[in-house]
Amino acid sequence: MRLLILGGNSDIALATARVFAREERADVVLASRDMEVLEKRAADIRLRYRVRAESVYFDACDYESHPAFYAGVTPKPDGVVLAFGTYAEQSDVGDDFEKGRQLIDTNFTGAVSILGIVASDFERRGHGFIIGIGSVAGLRGRQSNYLYGASKAGLGVYLAGLRNRLSKCGVHVMTVLPGFVRTKMTEALDLPGALTASPEDVAADIYRGFCKRKNTIYSKWFWRIIMGMIRVTPEPIFKRLTM
Amino acid sequence: MKLTAWGRYPQIKANGVTFETRAQLGRLLSSTDPVIPYGMGRSYGDSALNPKVILTNRFDKILGFDQKTGLLHVECGVTLADIIDIFLPRGWFLSVTPGTRFITVGGAISSDVHGKNHHKVGCFSRFVHYLELMLPSGDVLHCSPDENGDLFRATCGGMGLTGIILTAAIQLQPVRSGFIRETDIRCRNLEEAFHQFEANAASTYSVAWIDCLQRGGNIGRSILMLGEHADTGHLAPKFRTPLPMPITLPGLLLNRYSVAMFNRFYYRSYPNYVEDRLTPMEPFFYPLDRITAYGRMYGRHGFTQYQLALPKESSYEGLRTIMDRIAAEGIGSFLGVLKLLGPGNDNYLSFPLQGYTLALELKIEPRLFRVLDELDRIVLDHGGRLYLTKDVRMGRDMFIRGYPRWKEFESVREKYGLKSKLQSLQSERLGI
Numbered sequence: 001m002r003l004l005i006l007g008g009n010s011d012i013a014l015a016t017a018r019v020f021a022r023e024e025r026a027d028v029v030l031a032s033r034d035m036e037v038l039e040k041r042a043a044d045i046r047l048r049y050r051v052r053a054e055s056v057y058f059d060a061c062d063y064e065s066h067p068a069f070y071a072g073v074t075p076k077p078d079g080v081v082l083a084f085g086t087y088a089e090q091s092d093v094g095d096d097f098e099k100g101r102q103l104i105d106t107n108f109t110g111a112v113s114i115l116g117i118v119a120s121d122f123e124r125r126g127h128g129f130i131i132g133i134g135s136v137a138g139l140r141g142r143q144s145n146y147l148y149g150a151s152k153a154g155l156g157v158y159l160a161g162l163r164n165r166l167s168k169c170g171v172h173v174m175t176v177l178p179g180f181v182r183t184k185m186t187e188a189l190d191l192p193g194a195l196t197a198s199p200e201d202v203a204a205d206i207y208r209g210f211c212k213r214k215n216t217i218y219s220k221w222f223w224r225i226i227m228g229m230i231r232v233t234p235e236p237i238f239k240r241l242t243m
Numbered sequence: 244m245k246l247t248a249w250g251r252y253p254q255i256k257a258n259g260v261t262f263e264t265r266a267q268l269g270r271l272l273s274s275t276d277p278v279i280p281y282g283m284g285r286s287y288g289d290s291a292l293n294p295k296v297i298l299t300n301r302f303d304k305i306l307g308f309d310q311k312t313g314l315l316h317v318e319c320g321v322t323l324a325d326i327i328d329i330f331l332p333r334g335w336f337l338s339v340t341p342g343t344r345f346i347t348v349g350g351a352i353s354s355d356v357h358g359k360n361h362h363k364v365g366c367f368s369r370f371v372h373y374l375e376l377m378l379p380s381g382d383v384l385h386c387s388p389d390e391n392g393d394l395f396r397a398t399c400g401g402m403g404l405t406g407i408i409l410t411a412a413i414q415l416q417p418v419r420s421g422f423i424r425e426t427d428i429r430c431r432n433l434e435e436a437f438h439q440f441e442a443n444a445a446s447t448y449s450v451a452w453i454d455c456l457q458r459g460g461n462i463g464r465s466i467l468m469l470g471e472h473a474d475t476g477h478l479a480p481k482f483r484t485p486l487p488m489p490i491t492l493p494g495l496l497l498n499r500y501s502v503a504m505f506n507r508f509y510y511r512s513y514p515n516y517v518e519d520r521l522t523p524m525e526p527f528f529y530p531l532d533r534i535t536a537y538g539r540m541y542g543r544h545g546f547t548q549y550q551l552a553l554p555k556e557s558s559y560e561g562l563r564t565i566m567d568r569i570a571a572e573g574i575g576s577f578l579g580v581l582k583l584l585g586p587g588n589d590n591y592l593s594f595p596l597q598g599y600t601l602a603l604e605l606k607i608e609p610r611l612f613r614v615l616d617e618l619d620r621i622v623l624d625h626g627g628r629l630y631l632t633k634d635v636r637m638g639r640d641m642f643i644r645g646y647p648r649w650k651e652f653e654s655v656r657e658k659y660g661l662k663s664k665l666q667s668l669q670s671e672r673l674g675i
């Protein structure tokens with residue numbers, strides 16, 4: 001198996017790459033911006049699992065570069081993990097359009113740009129799978145992070161649409177909805193210990209979901225229940241809550 | 244974030260920061276607040292605790308491995324569990340391993356950990372060819388017994404107080420099997436246990452589980468477990484994922500009666516003598532790794548470990564006196580471990596000294612620290628010391644008298660300007 005990981009410098013991405021290299025003996029292509037870290041990670045995976053691991057420069061927001069980037073990945077991957085993303089608390093974004101746009105440009109537009117190219121390749125070959133990392137924050141808008149949430153909500157709908165389309169040609173799309181995960185993205189936040197997963201937990205959930213060809217997984221599993229409760233709360237009540 | 248170590252006592256609010264490159268770590272160290280590195284938090288007490296900690300978990304890359312010689316170069320956040328997962332199937336195992344595999348290489352060096360083979364091979368540091376240490380200034384020094392030797396001797400066993408161990412080159416040992424040939428011997432009392440330890444000093448691995456609630460002629464009732472690497476069996480026995488301990492049990496469930504019952508049951512569950520049973524490495528080396536956060540059974544106040552070492556001449560006398568006190572006080576120890584130690588090494592704060600070590604796991608309760616203060620006096624009277632990586636309460640006097648080379652450690656801290664930048668709750672308590 002050959003796995004392309006977009007946003008290979010994400011901590012969840014590293015843990016996921018390691019699981020696939022260990023369990024599937026997958027060769028991995030890590031694609032991200034910080035090449036120093038990326039190459040360190042690739043070297044580690046080569047030594048740990050004796051698989052091929054490469055690092056390639058990729059900027060999700062440089063849309064024009066995406067066709068050439070994907071054309072340069074040879075041989076073509078059997079699967080793609082979309083892991084890049086940026087996070088911001090709403091209090092840091094405020095109504096500053098430029099800051100908000102940064103979230104949308106990366107988490108949504110960047111994903112649409114590169115996954116469109118991947119999807120048509122997989123569709124043409126009738127082969128492949130896509131694992132997209134969304135967020136439980138995209139399931140209902142909350143005052144604390146609704147722009148981030150909106151970018152992830154957009155991604156969620158986009159992935160569902162792709163799943164619907166590509167299921168016709170045997171290409172599987174899985175949406176991953178993590179709750180709190182202890183990574184560099186959330187290092188400055190005070191996350192509640194009992195609800196917080198490690199990147200390794202999420203990677204294990206992703207791998208299990210992949211094996212069972214799940215459509216949507218929550219990580220950890222209890223977020224399905226928590227989000228179920230949040231989603232059924234009627235708006236007149238919900239809007240008065242501070243979350 | 245809330246931060247605590249294995250004993251779940253104390254719990255503090257701390258700011259934890261991470262890094263994945265040297266440059267990132269250099270930037271973290273340039274701030275003026277004192278810091279201490281934190282690995283997997285498997286130390287029991289407060290040696291890895293401080294209002295600001297540097298978490299090493301993201302600095303976890305394998306940097307090189309020589310399949311011919313078994314020399315492995317890793318970053319400090321790589322865990323012993325990682326090393327086993329990756330290299331045991333290729334025929335290599337750790338030269339020294341403590342009773343848990345969920346610790347980092349940085350933590351193993353900082354506590355200069357010992358294993359069941361200490362009497363034969365010594366501590367973890369003996370297999371460290373060199374390490375790279377980042378000082379608070381951001382300078383990185385290459386340290387080995389021959390190069391920056393003072394810093395090497397201070398860092399191995401130095402509880403994170405000399406800088407951040409960035410990488411280390413460690414020697415693995417070749418093995419032909421992932422199994423151990425285990426022999427168990429029941430010992431009726433301390434005298435018999437000592438006798439069996441000495442009689443089996445040639446065994447590669449030895450450790451005894453000890454029932455600390457016995458009194459009189461039964462003091463020291465124990466089961467001695469011996470092991471040799473097997474030649475048969477395959478290299479990759481499945482290591483099981485730990486089961487979670489989902490809730491904190493009420494501490495009252497663990498009392499002298501329940502512990503006594505457990506101990507009686509455990510002792511009886513072993514036949515008099517078992518020879519050469521083929522056991523996978525995991526239950527042999529890591530029986531406690533089956534349950535994550537098993538400490539929750541000690542209740543919400545947490546627990547601690549009291550681990551002491553006594554010189555051989557005074558071991559028998561001293562251990563008898565100590566176990567007498569414990570039984571008299573009825574402070575139940577669920578877990579008591581006795582082990583024969585080989586000679587000490589040249590590191591300033593390394594724990595093992597030639598003799599015996601006893602480790603007792605104890606629930607935190609109001610009278611505990613008073614009892615331990617009394618035990619401290621017995622330990623000192625017999626020329627012993629306590630293990631820093633388990634400690635959460637000893638006073639400065641106990642430390643200084645137990646570790647006569649503390650002054651050399653101090654002077655290294657002064658020489659390299661470490662005192663104001665690297666501090667833990669433990670170092671403050673001990674005044675070092």
Ligand SMILES: Cc1cc2nc3c(=O)[nH]c(=O)nc-3n(C[C@H](O)[C@H](O)[C@H](O)COP(=O)(O)OP(=O)(O)OC[C@H]3O[C@@H](n4cnc5c(N)ncnc54)[C@H](O)[C@@H]3O)c2cc1C
Binds near residue numbers: 342349
């Ligand atoms: C079930 C169990 C069994 C055990 N059995 C044994 C045993 O048989 N023998 C034995 O010797 N010990 C044993 N221990 C103790 C354990 O091996 C040590 O406490 C070890 O140091 C824990 O490593 P850690 O990575 O969790 O480090 P932490 O607990 O996070 O830190 C321990 C110390 O290491 C320092 N440190 C961590 N990383 C670095 C770094 N990169 N650079 C500099 N300093 C660093 C910290 O500052 C701290 O002082 C056991 C512990 C448990 C929980």
Ligand SMILES: NC(=O)c1ccc[n+]([C@@H]2O[C@H](COP(=O)([O-])OP(=O)(O)OC[C@H]3O[C@@H](n4cnc5c(N)ncnc54)[C@H](OP(=O)(O)O)[C@@H]3O)[C@@H](O)[C@H]2O)c1
Binds near residue numbers: 033060083178183184
């Ligand atoms: N952590 C959580 O609690 C949490 C919860 C729910 C969902 N998620 C989602 O899970 C995914 C992974 O998150 P993580 O926690 O692992 O985050 P992370 O460690 O912070 O990694 C995110 C990575 O995204 C990459 N990235 C950002 N912008 C990019 C761009 N324009 N082009 C290419 N790469 C870019 C960065 O790579 P470079 O370093 O190379 O720039 C960065 O390393 C994200 O989509 C995140 O939104 C996380």
